[in-house]
Amino acid sequence: MDRLNYQHLFYFWNVAREGSVTRASEKLRLAQPTISGQLAVFEDAIGAQLLRKEGRRLTLTEKGRTVYNYADEIFALGRELTNTLKGRAGASGGRLSVGIADALPKLLVYRLIEPALRSQERPQVICHEDKVERLLAELSLHGVDLVLADAPATVSAGGRVYNHLLGQCGVAVFGAPALAAKYAPDFPRSLEGAPLLFPTPATALRRSLDLWFENRRICPEMRAEIEDSALMKTFAAAGVGLFVAPVAVTGEIERRYDVVRIGDLEGVTESFYAITVRRKMDHPAITAILESAQDLLTLA
Structure with missing residues (x-):
């Protein structure tokens, strides 16, 4: 696959969001055979099945989840670019998707994330609360940018992840x-x-x-x-x-x-940890969180 066909990616992204070719076709105002045909071409180019049938609904395969998460970022950036060109306020901040271990104290989680909200980039922060194991799976698939947890990720988490002790x-x-x-x-x-x-x-x-x-x-x-x-x-x-x-x-x-x-x-x-993948290490909002955490977390 030499070049990504963004039109095919857009069709796939809509089908994944809607859960069916029928609803995606209605939303896009295109014939179902057109969407189905373009999906087949896209899967062939990717070299993997991206969607599978479960009852009446289409669900994502593991590879499909990875492609969907990237597509979500790509089209979010497209919307931000459109807003920026139109001069809409708050359009340039990007997004920060944070996975939060469900056992973490919520007041402290807010204090940890607050520096990102006050950073110059003003990102749109999206918080997902779940079990650490599921959050780490999403991290490896680039579904979240970092995970906040009370323990470091181990080698059993799979993939290359980096533990940052916040304090x-x-x-x-x-x-x-x-x-x-x-x-x-x-x-x-x-x-x-x-x-x-x-x-x-x-x-x-x-x-x-x-x-x-x-x-x-x-x-x-x-x-x-x-x-x-x-x-x-x-x-x-x-x-x-x-x-x-x-x-x-x-x-x-x-x-x-x-x-x-x-x-x-x-x-x-x-203890509190921020867990990231190398691809996200230069995210300015993550940097703001890492740099401010030590001031908050003390052994008092």
Whole structure:
């Protein structure tokens, strides 16, 4: 394949978005045989099947997902160019697609991404929240530009990925005022039998917490295991139990959820990583995130 036929790519992109040749034909106002024929020519030029039939819907193959993600970027850049030529505000910022591990504290995630929003390029930021494994798969297919996670990617993730340690942060125990008043005295021994909301076992923080409690022979009451950090704080605000969160966002947590910082868990830290592929290393918005993270994340 010497040259990419962008017209064929455009037809494929629309079929993938619509999920069927019929709907894509209606949208583009072209005959179905025309679209089907051009798709066949495009797949032949690519040398791989890009779409497969699942019931009444067409879905992307692995190769199709890769081509679709590139096409999405290509046509987004085309729209940005059109807007720039027409002098529309905010047209020159590009896009930054961020994959966010679902266990990460959302307040801290915002603080990490905020420098990109304030950067001179003013990119359009697109956030995807999911399991780390699925986000890393999207990263390898160029579906996202970087992944924010609480642990580095390992060789099992496949492909060439690069881990950037953004920093480490101490953690503290928080709770609604009534629970805080009860468990603050004699902290951390007061956590024996205390109602606690835990992150799920798959997270690095959970493994650190289990080890910390085991080493100190403290056994709290596990009231719930909650994957989403924002949902955990909502439970805690209602007085269901205590929870653990990074000290770097103490002020925001206390104001937003009306909870109190009871005490710090000495020796427990939470790490934060930005995971990228080499192709995206020169993205100015990613650079802004990497350069600002150390100021936010401290071992306080």
